[in-house]
Amino acid sequence: MLTKASHVLIFHSLVSLSIFIQLSTADGTLSSIQSLKDGTNNSLVSAGQTFELGFFSPGNSKNRYIGIWFKRTPDVIVWVANRNNPLNDSYGEFTLSNNSNQLVLLDRLKTIVWSSNSSESVAKNPVAQLLDSGNLVLRDNENQNSELYLWQSFDYPSNTLLEGMKLGWDLSTGFERYLTSWKSDDDPSNGNYTERMEIKGLPQITVFMGSTKKIRIGTWNGEKISGLNVLSNYYIQKPVPIFNEKEACFMFENNLSSVITRIELNSAGEAQLLTLQKGGNKWGVMYSVIYDQCDKYGYCGVNAVCSVNGDPICQCLEGFVPRSKEEWEVLNWSNGCKRKTTLECRKDEGFVKRGALKLPDLLEFWLDKGMSLEECEKECLNNCSCTAYTNSDVRNGGSGCLMWFGDLLDIRANRIKDATVQDVYIRLSALDMKLISDANKRKRLKKIVAASASAGICILILLLAYITWKFKNRVNGKVKDKDIELPLFDLATITSATKNFTPENMIGAGGFGPVYKGNLSSGQQIAVKRLSKDSGQGSKEFKNEVELIAKLQHKNLVTLLGCCIQGDERMLVYEYMPNKSLDHFIFSNNRSNTLSWAKNYEIVMGIARGLLYLHQDSKLQVIHRDLKASNILLDINQNPKISDFGLARIFGGDEKETRTRTVVGTYGYMSPEYAVDGKFSVKSDVFSFGVLLLEIVSGKRNRRFSHPDHNHNLLGHVSEKTMTTDHISTLI
Numbered sequence: 001m002l003t004k005a006s007h008v009l010i011f012h013s014l015v016s017l018s019i020f021i022q023l024s025t026a027d028g029t030l031s032s033i034q035s036l037k038d039g040t041n042n043s044l045v046s047a048g049q050t051f052e053l054g055f056f057s058p059g060n061s062k063n064r065y066i067g068i069w070f071k072r073t074p075d076v077i078v079w080v081a082n083r084n085n086p087l088n089d090s091y092g093e094f095t096l097s098n099n100s101n102q103l104v105l106l107d108r109l110k111t112i113v114w115s116s117n118s119s120e121s122v123a124k125n126p127v128a129q130l131l132d133s134g135n136l137v138l139r140d141n142e143n144q145n146s147e148l149y150l151w152q153s154f155d156y157p158s159n160t161l162l163e164g165m166k167l168g169w170d171l172s173t174g175f176e177r178y179l180t181s182w183k184s185d186d187d188p189s190n191g192n193y194t195e196r197m198e199i200k201g202l203p204q205i206t207v208f209m210g211s212t213k214k215i216r217i218g219t220w221n222g223e224k225i226s227g228l229n230v231l232s233n234y235y236i237q238k239p240v241p242i243f244n245e246k247e248a249c250f251m252f253e254n255n256l257s258s259v260i261t262r263i264e265l266n267s268a269g270e271a272q273l274l275t276l277q278k279g280g281n282k283w284g285v286m287y288s289v290i291y292d293q294c295d296k297y298g299y300c301g302v303n304a305v306c307s308v309n310g311d312p313i314c315q316c317l318e319g320f321v322p323r324s325k326e327e328w329e330v331l332n333w334s335n336g337c338k339r340k341t342t343l344e345c346r347k348d349e350g351f352v353k354r355g356a357l358k359l360p361d362l363l364e365f366w367l368d369k370g371m372s373l374e375e376c377e378k379e380c381l382n383n384c385s386c387t388a389y390t391n392s393d394v395r396n397g398g399s400g401c402l403m404w405f406g407d408l409l410d411i412r413a414n415r416i417k418d419a420t421v422q423d424v425y426i427r428l429s430a431l432d433m434k435l436i437s438d439a440n441k442r443k444r445l446k447k448i449v450a451a452s453a454s455a456g457i458c459i460l461i462l463l464l465a466y467i468t469w470k471f472k473n474r475v476n477g478k479v480k481d482k483d484i485e486l487p488l489f490d491l492a493t494i495t496s497a498t499k500n501f502t503p504e505n506m507i508g509a510g511g512f513g514p515v516y517k518g519n520l521s522s523g524q525q526i527a528v529k530r531l532s533k534d535s536g537q538g539s540k541e542f543k544n545e546v547e548l549i550a551k552l553q554h555k556n557l558v559t560l561l562g563c564c565i566q567g568d569e570r571m572l573v574y575e576y577m578p579n580k581s582l583d584h585f586i587f588s589n590n591r592s593n594t595l596s597w598a599k600n601y602e603i604v605m606g607i608a609r610g611l612l613y614l615h616q617d618s619k620l621q622v623i624h625r626d627l628k629a630s631n632i633l634l635d636i637n638q639n640p641k642i643s644d645f646g647l648a649r650i651f652g653g654d655e656k657e658t659r660t661r662t663v664v665g666t667y668g669y670m671s672p673e674y675a676v677d678g679k680f681s682v683k684s685d686v687f688s689f690g691v692l693l694l695e696i697v698s699g700k701r702n703r704r705f706s707h708p709d710h711n712h713n714l715l716g717h718v719s720e721k722t723m724t725t726d727h728i729s730t731l732i
Helices: 004-026 325-329 373-382 430-452 454-475 491-497 539-551 597-617 672-677 682-698 714-720 725-729
Strands: 029-031 035-037 051-056 065-070 077-080 093-096 103-106 112-115 126-130 136-140 167-170 175-177 179-184 187-198 204-209 212-220 237-243 247-254 259-265 271-277 284-288 304-306 314-316 320-322 337-339 350-354 365-368 386-390 401-405 424-428 506-509 514-519 525-530 560-566 569-575 621-623 632-634 640-642 649-651 657-659 679-681
Touching (some): 035 051, 051 126, 167 187, 179 259, 187 247, 187 259, 247 259, 314 320, 320 325, 350 430, 373 386, 373 401, 373 424, 491 514, 491 525, 491 560, 539 560, 539 569, 597 621, 597 640, 597 682, 621 682, 672 679, 672 682
Antiparallel strands (some): 029 126, 035 093, 051 065, 065 077, 093 103, 103 112, 126 136, 167 175, 167 247, 187 204, 204 212, 237 247, 259 271, 271 284, 304 314, 320 337, 365 401, 525 569, 560 569, 621 649, 657 679
């Protein structure tokens, strides 16, 4: 029989053991005598309090999963163990198996629901540890060498790539690490999309839907991924390639210690780079792979280049013509282009050079990393099946030989200028080479004649005088247009306010260029849009926005505080909107960002009032032409303000409709008559407003909407439904 002293001793022992377990768990380790049990608020936290492992239910689901999340943002799940085998109650237990060789998840009947399938080697003193990198590892407690881990979660990614994780192949074992999207925000099971690295020839990163290529991000050219048109994310993180006899994979490293980044493949198939300021609790989308229609795989068909700034967007390569002129005229480019003249494998055939392109897909190709570009040209010319060639590596002036055979697919023009432009040499027939040569001779002759003409000299002198006068006025800070004057900021003030345009102060980027947050010496917060030299927009759009917003005053339009014109710099200074843009709320995976229906209604009415002012109540009748969720900014009280007037047009007098040959704006928000025929009017903005209204109600993007029963976008899906209350409720 136990004495009173024995009871006291046992009690103290149990208390000491529980304290030990708590300390061990807080340190991020789980020993063979410990476990995490659902329903006990027990979790495993990394030593630096960065990551946490525990049980959770995503979104509206009642299923239970064991996973890892950022401790500051618990709704951002980065890894799920039992993603395809959920528990249906709160009696799960996560622990080391009896032989201490595996991590296991048990249900209420102690049946194994998930296991780590660790290596066969057995550790003397095994522990599981959640590292500050987000990696859950199983190792011997006496050895922290990463090469001796029995198992690690970084080898089995879910939908998220963290710093230090690898995307690619272990060549010695044939093991592949790749991302798989969630099925939905409420269901982390394997979705429709995977992001993988293809390793035939040169490494390529591709997003698949099932086995079908949806987006080919680009090909590794020795220095970067050709086709990854990112304005500034290389300042935030840089890719780290690992190519040797054992591995072929990519990692990434953060360049800024103040920022945490992750790459996520969401349920819509978008690969996004997201950032979080250390100490903050809001993630922002820095870059999304699906930026425009040219990112879609093979959008223009074979032997054609996709360029968002082109008119039309798809154009045949030089020496090629559309396979179907009729389809081309109705903007159906899927069949691509064919040669004007068939190749005859003659010695007088040649090559035309094209630069600043995403390399064509590696469908049929040949690679030799030891050849020079000159040797590559000869090899291609001697091979009757060769249709194009380039260097396989752009470093140190270029080396290696990459040749394509057959049609060239999935080519796009780079959106931004690149210091490491990679030229592709496309083979043409002797006749086409002669036609190009003759055309170039005529061009040179015209230039010589024009240069020698006295009239040309006079025009040049007048032009130089005008440019000099214009430059002096700008340097002196004089911007006048029809009696309208706008406050001017000098460059030093803006530079000081934005801390010399540091990446930490960058809050977004668009077609105009990057946007920075700043603080004036008076304490006022500002947002600065800086026109990028690589931007598709230019001085015309800059001037248009200055002229329009200076004349428009309404509580639902963004307020322009002034501008900066100094040297080559062009900047617009706006009031700062702390809640960013509407798309951060209506398309957010973070449920804490969700707006109430009352607030959604207020936002819709505010946008409508702003449009009514532009169309009817202002001195000018203005057509915005680019109304979308990302152009609706929210102030501190979440009041909507329409922004970005770079593409807007003024209607005068009784003008009701006009037409343009250059269609600008965002596909998915354009009215059909504008997208196809270039006709636009007040109705164009009303159409965009309708699309935006549907997106607010449904929380889905029009262009990226998907449904298992059809391939329609959101508009097509709605129009197919009988408009009853029951059917409308399915959108919400």
